Amino acid sequence: MSLLRLSQIQASSYNDEFGLETETTSDAGGGYDVGFADNGDWAHFKNVNFGTGVSSVNLRTASAGSGGTLEFHLDSVTGALVGRARFPSPEDGRLGQQFPRLFPGRAASMICI
Numbered sequence: 719m720s721l722l723r724l725s726q727i728q729a730s731s732y733n734d735e736f737g738l739e740t741e742t743t744s745d746a747g748g749g750y751d752v753g754f755a756d757n758g759d760w761a762h763f764k765n766v767n768f769g770t771g772v773s774s775v776n777l778r779t780a781s782a783g784s785g786g787t788l789e790f791h792l793d794s795v796t797g798a799l800v801g802r803a804r805f806p807s808p809e810d811g812r813l814g815q816q817f818p819r820l821f822p823g824r825a826a827s828m829i830c831i
Contacts, residue, residue: 729830732761751780760795760831767825779805791829 730740730750737759740750752761777788790801 727763727766729761731763732830733764734762736760753780755786758831760829763828763830765825766828775801775803777803777805779803781805789831791831793827793829795829795831797827797829 728749729752732738732752735752737754737756738752738761739754740752743749743751745751775790779788785804785806788803788805789799791797792800
């Protein structure tokens with residue numbers, strides 16, 4: 719079964735991960751965020767169907783350090799690189815960002831590194 723993703727995917731809803739931890743968020747509405755990421759850590763989201771109606775991806779990132787880069791790979795950590803988002807470390811540690819659609823119009827596993 720694949721999930722059509724024309725709406726929000728929570729970072730903490732990954733199917734597998736390496737090196738990441740979740741923590742309770744202080745945001746309104748509650749929930750969890752994913753943190754404590756180092757270079758090479760990743761989150762795996764299985765059977766994500768981006769469909770043909772997706773024109774961009776919005777990210778909300780936070781960094782307690784100097785910022786970083788989030789990469790999106792298809793099917794494996796060494797799979798095709800289909801998106802990259804760089805984010806600085808804003809004073810409040812949060813940033814909303816949008817980048818163009820680079821994803822296939824099919825179901826795939828998405829690896830966020």
